[in-house]
Amino acid sequence: ATKGVLPPLQLCNFFSSFFFAHHFLHFLLLIFISSQFVGRWYPLLLASNDLESNSAAFIHSIDVKVNSLIFYFTLRTNGECKQVAVFANKLENNKYKLRYPGNNILYVEDADPNDYLLIYTTNKIHGKETKGVELYSRQKGEIVNQEIKKKFEEMYKSYGIKKENVLDLTKTDPCERSLE
Template identity: 30%
Template structure:
């Protein structure tokens, strides 16, 4: 009986450690800047690509059950400001933009946030990530954590774009 009880306790402890931490709205809400982006289909995030976005502001509402995202897209050279609201179901957000998108927020540090998403455009699914910073850049450690995320999700390192080189949209 003691063995069963200890096994149950050990299982509960392990499950509690694996559970994803609840998002803290105060860490998410605020001004952000897109630094890096990567995708398994690089064409989607290259200049002029439909998933190339320059994030400016995130706002959590209702304990982050809704997430407002303010970002710019450039078509072809003109910056267009967009705002979408994503709804959270469990740990995954859903929003309609250039198809159907499911994504998760992955805190990297106090000043960096990664986004991993999957976009279905009606024909194919594209895995895409972005690394956001509260400033204009990230540390080497934050960049390495982002590279590891991409590796885990099957996105090759050569498919990473530095968005700071082409971000000339209003701050």
């Protein structure tokens, strides 16, 4: 063998070990980053281009499983609230595909895992697309700083959502009692 050159079999083993280690570290990093969002979240402000869907569903907690997140949503239908677990597979850095009827995509637009979560969602079903911008806090009814609130306002406007389609849940959460 030539000095300093690995034989083909050793070279193949080296690259497969490197490939495995790289992907394993990436997998651990994804779990670490995702696990920062685990726990209780309180809805503050919800905006949607479909007023009916605005108060119909919101996140109340997040959990992490192997290669996906689990969003625990509270669904409000005909004045009644129920909890639903929805699995989400990570597609890109901040993009998740929810396993729920329709083509549901959730984007984590901005976050401080100890303070707030700002997300954008789209759902395409039966030829209709619903867009939503949602702001959550770790603290019940607590508005995050004004800079984050301004970012929320800029986001919903950039998606063509009207101010009258913003629901403020800082004072009242219609499904709060069902979570106790």
